Amino acid sequence: MMTSFLFRAMDTRAGIFLAIMAAVIILVPAGNLLAPEGSAFHVPNYAVTLMGKYLTYALLALAVDLVWGYCGILSLGHAAFFALGGYAMGMYLMRQIGTRGVYGDPNLPDFMVFLNWQELPWYWYGFDMFWFAALMVLLVPGFLAFVFGWFAFRSRVTGVYLSIITQALTYALLLAFFRNDMGFGGNNGLTDFKDILGFDIQADTTRAGLFAASGVALVLCFIVCRALTRSKLGKVLVAVRDAESRTRFLGYRVEHYKLFVWTLSAMMAGIAGALYVPQVGIINPGEFAPANSIEVVIWVAVGGRGTLVGAVLGAVLVNFAKTWFTGALPDIWLFALGGLFVFVTLFLPKGIVGTVSQGWTALRQRKVSAAYEEGSDEPPSAPPHSPGAPANVTHSKRAPGAAEPQPAE
Amino acid sequence: MARSSSLLYLDGVSVSFDGFKALNELSLTIGPGEMRAIIGPNGAGKTTMMDVITGKTRPDSGEVFFNGTVDLTGEDEASIAELGIGRKFQKPTVFESHTVWDNLELALKAPRGPFATLFHVISGAEKKRIEYLLELIRLGGKRGELAANLSHGQKQWLEIGMLLAQDPKLLLVDEPAAGMTDAETAETAELLKDIANDHSVVVVEHDMVFVRSLGVKVTVLHEGSVLAEGSLDHVSANDRVVEVYLGR
Numbered sequence: 001m002m003t004s005f006l007f008r009a010m011d012t013r014a015g016i017f018l019a020i021m022a023a024v025i026i027l028v029p030a031g032n033l034l035a036p037e038g039s040a041f042h043v044p045n046y047a048v049t050l051m052g053k054y055l056t057y058a059l060l061a062l063a064v065d066l067v068w069g070y071c072g073i074l075s076l077g078h079a080a081f082f083a084l085g086g087y088a089m090g091m092y093l094m095r096q097i098g099t100r101g102v103y104g105d106p107n108l109p110d111f112m113v114f115l116n117w118q119e120l121p122w123y124w125y126g127f128d129m130f131w132f133a134a135l136m137v138l139l140v141p142g143f144l145a146f147v148f149g150w151f152a153f154r155s156r157v158t159g160v161y162l163s164i165i166t167q168a169l170t171y172a173l174l175l176a177f178f179r180n181d182m183g184f185g186g187n188n189g190l191t192d193f194k195d196i197l198g199f200d201i202q203a204d205t206t207r208a209g210l211f212a213a214s215g216v217a218l219v220l221c222f223i224v225c226r227a228l229t230r231s232k233l234g235k236v237l238v239a240v241r242d243a244e245s246r247t248r249f250l251g252y253r254v255e256h257y258k259l260f261v262w263t264l265s266a267m268m269a270g271i272a273g274a275l276y277v278p279q280v281g282i283i284n285p286g287e288f289a290p291a292n293s294i295e296v297v298i299w300v301a302v303g304g305r306g307t308l309v310g311a312v313l314g315a316v317l318v319n320f321a322k323t324w325f326t327g328a329l330p331d332i333w334l335f336a337l338g339g340l341f342v343f344v345t346l347f348l349p350k351g352i353v354g355t356v357s358q359g360w361t362a363l364r365q366r367k368v369s370a371a372y373e374e375g376s377d378e379p380p381s382a383p384p385h386s387p388g389a390p391a392n393v394t395h396s397k398r399a400p401g402a403a404e405p406q407p408a409e
Numbered sequence: 410m411a412r413s414s415s416l417l418y419l420d421g422v423s424v425s426f427d428g429f430k431a432l433n434e435l436s437l438t439i440g441p442g443e444m445r446a447i448i449g450p451n452g453a454g455k456t457t458m459m460d461v462i463t464g465k466t467r468p469d470s471g472e473v474f475f476n477g478t479v480d481l482t483g484e485d486e487a488s489i490a491e492l493g494i495g496r497k498f499q500k501p502t503v504f505e506s507h508t509v510w511d512n513l514e515l516a517l518k519a520p521r522g523p524f525a526t527l528f529h530v531i532s533g534a535e536k537k538r539i540e541y542l543l544e545l546i547r548l549g550g551k552r553g554e555l556a557a558n559l560s561h562g563q564k565q566w567l568e569i570g571m572l573l574a575q576d577p578k579l580l581l582v583d584e585p586a587a588g589m590t591d592a593e594t595a596e597t598a599e600l601l602k603d604i605a606n607d608h609s610v611v612v613v614e615h616d617m618v619f620v621r622s623l624g625v626k627v628t629v630l631h632e633g634s635v636l637a638e639g640s641l642d643h644v645s646a647n648d649r650v651v652e653v654y655l656g657r
Binding site: 251 | 463465485486487488490491495496498502503504505506507511514515516521522523526527528529530531571575
């Protein structure tokens with residue numbers, strides 16, 4: 001059962017993506033560690049960290065694409081799950097500092113000593129152990145998403161209303177984490193990390209390892225998403241996206257489906273956050289900022305929603321552009337981002353990958369029907385498969401408004 | 410007919426929206442294996458009745474029982490569908506970004522939970538059933554086509570096919586012939602008659618020619634309650650029915 005589940009994940013497009021990822025995961029660390037400095041193949045340290053960061057963003061975008069592109073849940077608060085995963089990892093890294101902090105307290109992180117706290121709060125217990133922190137990276141975002149989703153989906157909150165609530169969720173967390181007495185370092189957050197699993201966090205090899213770990217996490221989550229969206233469950237999700245009440249009348253419990261992908265997606269976002277924090281060396285409440293979540297939606301829209309590969313591509317491209325712009329023309333970046341979103345909405349509503357695959361499908365269909373007309377070919381008789389049912393891809397004649405989010409009933 | 414021997418039993422059902430009585434003490438009984446046509450002018454409460462039966466709308470008062478024992482007023486859409494009541498909407502509603510084949514596969518009677526569908530592998534029996542349905546609704550050649558690319562009439566047929574795939578005990582069919590050509594309408598009537606051989610069917614329709622070609626017992630609704638019941642000839646001889654229909 002499991003093998004057929006995973007087997008379903010594979011096709012040409014997934015194969016190309018995985019081949020590229022494998023090359024990146026091997027070549028970038030190799031270019032950093034093995035190629036001598038000054039060689040044309042040398043990858044500088046800063047670039048490894050930067051690309052590692054892109055990969056964690058790509059994983060976050062993948063998580064958003066799963067709920068938005070396939071199930072029609074437009075989340076404007078996914079950075080909250082990302083940041084929670086990041087905080088869980090940050091707490092582990094804080095406990096690893098031990099006596100090397102400024103105040104040299106073996107148990108308390110510096111900011112707690114500074115606030116005159118006498119002992120570790122209960123919710124910090126266990127974070128000195130990696131396995132516990134890793135579990136929390138999954139469970140904390142997953143639990144929050146489950147509770148949130150349970151109430152929201154059961155009350156049939158959909159469309160913009162749901163988007164607004166997700167935005168409120170991340171904003172509420174932002175305000176909460178800003179408070180010093182929350183015990184998460186307030187405004188400054190968690191930083192000054194020393195090592196992870198016993199390895200020096202500044203060392204080249206550790207950074208290369210974190211890069212590879214981000215790449216592997218992205219690949220694994222991609223395979224899971226791919227297998228999921230190509231299963232019958234994936235078809236139900238697209239059905240929910242396109243005609244929610246019809247799906248209910250077929251006997252599917254829409255709220256269970258939404259809750260399932262929503263929680264899964266939040267956990268993936270948590271993993272992304274956990275890999276992000278050791279690479280950038282800090283986590284603070286700024287990560288909860290509503291604008292961050294909105295930016296993720298832009299990445300997915302640019303790459304093409306409902307395509308998975310598109311989310312990854314969009315995240316990497318937009319962030320690459322961001323790095324370049326903020327270096328070369330720092331004042332223009334926000335305008336460029338806004339302009340990009342307007343451009344994509346107006347001229348590439350299917351995103352990059354969606355547009356390309358639409359052209360490809362049209363070409364292939366023309367070939368098939370031409371061959372059919374000549375009578376040289378049997379009509380296609382194999383049980384067909386929706387082409388991954390990418391969001392709003394491949395039909396020119398779709399009824400207007402069919403893919404619009406349904407207003408709350 | 411007594412509640413215990415009925416398939417669908419509505420008694421004194423009332424629904425009001427902002428003071429407007431959409432259903433007013435509606436009572437209606439459908440027997441097992443029966444086919445019934447429901448007619449009535451606009452606003453008579455036909456669609457609201459369907460909403461009440463399928464769990465979309467909760468009645469303010471009255472009883473709705475399925476199979477004589479199951480109280481439908483306490484169930485939601487998904488569990489009512491699981492009980493065996495299928496519904497076709499007035500406006501054809503199919504999953505446009507899925508192929509015809511996938512539309513049928515989704516509707517096929519099978520476990521409906523997320524984990525069941527996640528690991529679902531389509532079986533030979535299911536494929537056969539889909540093939541059979543494709544033949545029945547005459548969309549065999551369109552199996553790989555996206556539902557969005559079907560014509561209006563084909564969508565109506567696909568939705569009827571999806572309804573059959575669910576294998577319900579009772580089919581609620583809302584205006585199946587709307588927007589169809591005369592030839593398509595006649596074919597649809599034949600299809601429904603075939604279906605009625607082994608299912609109970611409730612058809613809501615405006616088209617009198619269509620209702621006549623079904624040749625079944627007719628219930629006339631007006632202002633949320635039953636105005637007349639009987640054969641089409643019987644009800645069209647009723648003065649009140651003529652008055653309501655012609656607005657005299």
